Amino acid sequence: MKALMFGWEFPPHILGGLGTASYGLTKGMAECGDMDITFVIPKPQGDEPKDFARIIGACHTPVAWRNVDWSHVEQRLAGVMDPQLYFALRDHIYADFNYIGTNDLGCIEFSGRYPDNLLEEINNYSIVAGVIARTVECDVIHSHDWLTYPAGIHAKQVTGKPLVIHVHATDFDRSRGKVNPTVFSIEKDGMNQADHIITVSNLTRRTVIEKYGIHPDKVTTVHNAVEPLSQELLDVPVPPGKKNKVVTFLGRITMQKGPEYFVEAAAQVLRKVDNVQFVMAGGGDMMEKMIRLAARRHIMDRFHFAGFLRGKEVYELLKASDVYIMPSVSEPFGISPLEAMQMGTPSIISKQSGCAEILQNVIKVDYWDINAMADAIYSIISYPAMYRELRENGLKEVDGIRWNKAGAKVIDIYRRLTHY
């Protein structure tokens, strides 16, 4: 079966969980066999893995005719696109988009990030989608997250193939209820036009049904999973001379992630024990507020802000940690606790996160219940049996959460839609 996927991020250049999830799912589906996947992203760098999906960059797709020769194209698109494909795409330009501002190859520039003119970029992306949909053959169209819904809808109109949209998050999660009307309308439009909606948790599924008024029959939950970690990452060295227990918060320091509850719980624990350090890693618009809060609670000697961590640093911190906490106020899924468990770090997660639906060997608390959170932290750092049991069972459990199972479920949905 041929699937045309629209995404915004793809490893190794990722900004959040969306890229990791898109990658894992695509790979998991490829493992199930008999899948031919084309994955469109705004701006590939050329070092994306290509063994299980064909990557097409929106910024390398011509939307205006340019009379260029083979060698010029080959030279310009070295490593990111086959010239053959470029010319095939060029043959399917359906309107004149010179007014947008295109480069020497007739392509639109994309940042591939989340710039200020994001809405414009989303619109451009859907223009490009029209060209790609006319060129690449497919049986089903699959859009990852609201940024790509317009592209998916456009592709569906062009090809008449069924559209699946994958809800990795909704604006209700990101804004704690204060929804941006523009974003909401894009999301709602996507959900209305879609033939089927996949959500990453039952929590998100409920949001889609209740807040966006979608018929429950049209919405299926496919929980995310994790890639097994490479041996290199599992073996990252733990910084020597560690004397204290380490409790870690890792993620964007924004309203959605509930960082203030972590600070308050830390303050409680520190009133009772002193052989523990708290680390808040990541950046975000609430960081300064959190520093002020920690200072006001007089815990800054034991509370550290580690800043934004990259690649291996993340795993070093996880491995050095005794407890990982994700107190998210609303988390559609939340892959990071699974990664912590892979590193053998016991996790405390909020009941308001999607991964709480599938995890057993973690401690689940309400995000606002700082008392329960403090109790859980205290218990893990004070009672060795608790740490061991969570660690060992956690490792076992997370080992069974694989992408190919999620992939199989998605393929099942494709089959139903296409009567394949």
Next chain:
Amino acid sequence: MKAICFYFQIHQPFRLKNYRFFDIGNDHYYYDDFADDDIITRIARRSYLPANATLLDMIHEHGKKFRVAFSLSGTALEQLEQCVPEFIDSMKELAATGCVEFLSETYAHSLASLQDPEEFTRQVRAHDAKIEQLFGQKPKVFRNTELIYDDDIASMVAAMGFKGAITDGARHILGWKSPNYVYSAASAPKLKLLLKNGKLSDDIAFRFSNTDWASYPLTADKFIGWIAQLPQEEQIVNLFMNYESLGELQPRESGIFEFMKALPRFAAENDIHFWTPSDTLKALKPVGTLTVPYPMSWSDEARDTSAWLGNVLQQEAVEKLYSIAERVHLCDDKGIQQDWNRLQTSDHFFYMSTKHSADGTVHSAYSPYSSPYTAFTNYMNVLSDFMTRVEQQFPADIDNEELNSLLLTINNQEAEIEQLKREVEMMRGNITNDLTGDFEPDEVVAVEEPAEEPKEEPKKPKTAKKTKDTAAKPKTPAKRTTKKKTDNTK
């Protein structure tokens, strides 16, 4: 001729309240009285009281022919005395008919049999004393917590003077054997064993009101019929269940009480009697021995002790708890003794089970906690506080042997002082008699005593008062009593 042996178990734990780590060292009250009261009152209303009334009716109707046995844990009795005193009265009424036997068990429904033989014996004695005090009956047959049993336990039980014990007819122990006979323990041949008939017990306790069950509806006629059809040689059917099966698990509207009431009539028609465990042991001889090298129980699919000791959390909690057993035995603080009992109750460990599937459902259904990890956290916080309290009584740096001798000194002190005083009085009397009161008494003491008793004794009366005051740090008297003891033995 066949017989049915009914035994009902009543147990409730003292559930722990939400005990935060801030409370460690500050708050020494651990229990969720509201939940306990709520649960025991509900179960008593729905099950215990109506069931007692039913049994009483049956005994009155059928004379002495209907007989049953009960096993009530000490913790449940405490709660019932507090919250549902009418149940105790109704139980006394049942006991007065002479058709009810009370079984022995551990006071706290604990796992002491697996952990600490000394504590096990103490608890069994405490429980039996409580039963005797309430119902005027000394238990003769032993049943352990959740029917936990193995060869070691058999030896301990036999040594305590019990004639029989009750345990589960677990498949992996019995193999091809039938539970419908009396067996004897391999490690203590004089101890007879009664085994639960799992199928027929669960037919009443779990399947009675299950409409999906092929044999639904179960009638007394049908049930007695099954028993009557058993081979001639299989003479005893042991139906062991929780008392709340009648009325709570199988609600009143399922007709469970009517079913019970109808049993004796159909039993009489088929020449089936009702026996208590003691009756059974008197009437039947063991047909063979049972070897149980590893502990078994009536819980979970595996019928072993994994329901309470299956994972690291449970093992850690139990280990920590019993590590202070010896210390607690030395304390005579009532509060500590009470908490010690209540913390041992097996249910606390049952809540910590991380089993999944069918067993897991059972564990979580009874647990007041949202997860086994919360159960562990809460329990360990309470235990930490309890351990600091025990620690406060006796500093940890004195080892148990030394502490023991010190305590002995303190405890014997009164008696010793009395005795020495009497000696002094007597000697004084002698002196005054001899010397017709010419000397001042002061001089008498000073001069005469060393002459009469050249050992250490003379010093005693003077220091005696001091020891009384300084009882808290009895370093010196300790040495003295040990010597004293040797003197006495001479």
